[in-house]
Amino acid sequence: MWLLWLIYLGGMSIWDIRFRRLPGAGIAAGILLSVGTLAGRLLSGSDWKEVLAAAGLGLLPGAFLLLLGWSSGKVGAGDGMLLLLLGMATTYVEALTVLSLGTLFAACYSILGMLLRKLRKTSRIAFVPFLGLGYAACRLILR
Secondary structure: OHHHHHHHHHHHHHHHHHHOOOOHHHHHHHHHHHHHHHHHHHHOOOOHHHHHHHHHHHHHHHHHHHHHHHHHOOOOHHHHHHHHHHHHHOOHHHHHHHHHHHHHHHHHHHHHHHHOOOOOOOOOOOOHHHHHHHHHHHHHHHO
8 A cells, every 4th residue: 555655645746846736636536545545454454443543643743734834834734634644544653754754855955955056945845745755765664
């Protein structure tokens, strides 16, 4: 299932880079992917209480990013929604790792861009590609 998530995040990254927003159809596809991931975990024989508890806790990093976006306007709501969906399909630790690594990659990109005078402090960058990189790195680290 992780390969489907990588493909999904890749497609959403391309859209975010190109249009600086995420399409509603893409978010709907993410909802289906999250529900499918949860269903797969439930059908594999996992305890339903543990699966739902992990999904609930996994929502926390996405909820934090969503609230940050709504309160400050510095982060897009689509980024928060995407991390909510990813967190629901994974666990709290994985979602927090994806957010942390994504933020680290975005910071490195921004610093390099400012050093090369391609970006300014007020420049806006697409964040979904960094969440995708964070998810790929998380898969390498945690699995």
